[in-house]
Amino acid sequence: MQSLQEKASAWSGVDQADAFAIDESNLFEKLGLQSFINLSTNFYTRVYDDEEEEWFRSMFANSKKEDAIQNQYEFFVQRMGGPPLYSQRKGHPALIGRHRPFPVTHEAAERWLQHMQNAMDESVDIDQDSKVKMMNFFRHTAFFLVAGNELQNQNQNNQVACKHAATKPAEE
Amino acid sequence: MQSLQEKASAWSGVDQADAFAIDESNLFEKLGLQSFINLSTNFYTRVYDDEEEEWFRSMFANSKKEDAIQNQYEFFVQRMGGPPLYSQRKGHPALIGRHRPFPVTHEAAERWLQHMQNAMDESVDIDQDSKVKMMNFFRHTAFFLVAGNELQNQNQNNQVACKHAATKPAEE
Numbered sequence: 001m002q003s004l005q006e007k008a009s010a011w012s013g014v015d016q017a018d019a020f021a022i023d024e025s026n027l028f029e030k031l032g033l034q035s036f037i038n039l040s041t042n043f044y045t046r047v048y049d050d051e052e053e054e055w056f057r058s059m060f061a062n063s064k065k066e067d068a069i070q071n072q073y074e075f076f077v078q079r080m081g082g083p084p085l086y087s088q089r090k091g092h093p094a095l096i097g098r099h100r101p102f103p104v105t106h107e108a109a110e111r112w113l114q115h116m117q118n119a120m121d122e123s124v125d126i127d128q129d130s131k132v133k134m135m136n137f138f139r140h141t142a143f144f145l146v147a148g149n150e151l152q153n154q155n156q157n158n159q160v161a162c163k164h165a166a167t168k169p170a171e172e
Numbered sequence: 173m174q175s176l177q178e179k180a181s182a183w184s185g186v187d188q189a190d191a192f193a194i195d196e197s198n199l200f201e202k203l204g205l206q207s208f209i210n211l212s213t214n215f216y217t218r219v220y221d222d223e224e225e226e227w228f229r230s231m232f233a234n235s236k237k238e239d240a241i242q243n244q245y246e247f248f249v250q251r252m253g254g255p256p257l258y259s260q261r262k263g264h265p266a267l268i269g270r271h272r273p274f275p276v277t278h279e280a281a282e283r284w285l286q287h288m289q290n291a292m293d294e295s296v297d298i299d300q301d302s303k304v305k306m307m308n309f310f311r312h313t314a315f316f317l318v319a320g321n322e323l324q325n326q327n328q329n330n331q332v333a334c335k336h337a338a339t340k341p342a343e344e
Contacts, residue, residue, distance in 0.1 A: 004270075005263035016263065023256045084195045091177035091188065092313065097268025097320045098176075141264065148269045152324075 004096075004151070008144035011106065019140030021133045028082030033073075035125035036080075040073040042119035047112075056111045059102050080134075095141070096148035104149035109142035176268075176323070180316035183278065191312030193305045200254030205245075207297035208252075212245040214291035219284075228283045231274050252306075267313070268320035276321040281314035 002010075009015050028036075048065050050057040060068060074085040075093055086093060102108070116138050120131050174182075181187050200208075220237050222229040232240060246257040247265055258265060274280070288310050292303050 003262075004266070008263060016260070019263070020256060020259050023259070084192060087192050087195070088188070090175075091180060091191070091316055092267050093264075094176070094266065094268040094316075094320065095264050096266040096270075096272075097323070100268075100323065144263055144266075148266065151269070151272065 004144055004147045007147035007150075008140050011109075011143040011146060012139045014136045014140040016140075018136045020137070022080055022137045024133075026081035027130055027133070028077055028080045031126055031130060033077060033082070035123070036073040036076050036082075037069075038125055039119055039123055040069045040076070042122055043072070043116055044069045046115040046118060050111075050115070053111055056108060059108070095145060096152075099145050099148065100152060102149075104142075104145045106143075106146055109146050113139055113142055176316055176319045179319035179322075180312050183281075183315040183318060184311045186308045186312040188312075190308045192309070194252055194309045196305075198253035199302055199305070200249055200252045203252075203298055203302060205249060205254070207295070208245040208248050208254075209241075210297055211291055211295055212241045212248070214294055215244070215288055216241045218287040218290060222283075222287070225283055228280060231280070267317060268324075271317050271320065272324060274321075276314075276317045278315075278318055281318050285311055285314055 005016055008019070012019075044060075044065055047057060047060055047068075071086070071090070074089065078084045078086045079093070113135075117135065120126065120135060123131070126134070177188055181191070184191075216232075216237055219229060219232055219240075243258070243262070246261065250256045250258045251265070285307075289307065292298065292307060295303070298306070
């Protein structure tokens with residue numbers, strides 16, 4: 001079986017090394033907290049105002065915008081070299097698990113990325129090199145979650161087989 | 173709905189702050205890579221030799237012991253202040269997603285923790301204070317995964333409702 005990260009690379013066109021080039025330097029130290037707050041605020045303002053793609057906006061209908069912003073920038077800060085703000089408040093990021101309620105399709109990933117690219121284009125806090133690294137990370141991660149979503153649907157479609165699959169190997 | 177981390181705290185008896193006290197200092201810098209390799213090697217030697225609880229050992233039957241060891245210590249290193257070895261090789265930890273194939277029950281969490289406590293007790297590389305912090309992290313995380321496992325079973329039991337729950341709120 002193709003692994004989550006293999007699918008993420010194939011679908012996103014971003015290989016593993018480029019996706020995690022965010023780890024080559026400390027982007028939090030370079031950019032500072034406010035840059036991340038601004039980025040997530042811009043991003044979610046676009047998402048919650050998305051009138052062109054109502055199906056996308058509707059996925060966020062039951063979350064408060066302020067909460068969505070905080071969850072996102074705290075995760076970004078933690079993942080990009082800053083203090084573990086997210087885990088102190090909410091525990092493990094558990095990206096696939098926490099996205100379980102949402103239909104993370106290829107189309108949803110592309111729409112998410114489009115809003116993020118637009119927010120990034122407007123950011124005056126983030127230098128070009130960091131923007132490239134971050135977008136590669138986001139692009140790979142978005143499709144990693146599409147792969148996670150498909151795995152979940154597979155499990156649901158094979159419900160009985162799954163429940164008894166005590167010795168099924170972990171995703172490799 | 174009680175959140176993943178609230179369930180993890182209630183079931184483990186470890187509150188959020190104690191669980192993530194591993195972030196107060198850099199345990200990787202303090203302990204070094206070899207301590208983590210030794211710990212995971214000792215842990216999985218116990219797991220793969222677990223003849224008392226065959227049901228527990230059987231969960232690992234389709235994974236190679238060397239792979240299990242590497243996956244674990246690379247994740248620990250990455251999470252405890254070291255280089256992101258795990259993500260460079262495998263992508264996001266996605267703890268709940270990657271444990272999806274396994275029945276992570278309360279009993280499985282307790283058995284995991286018992287082996288880890290025994291491995292920790294034998295470790296000569298890890299000081300007492302770090303051992304306490306790490307075990308709190310492990311205990312909280314084990315029950316976080318039990319909570320994640322229950323969420324997954326819920327989803328499977330409400331298969332139709334779930335597939336259409338496009339606007340269902342994320343775990344809060």
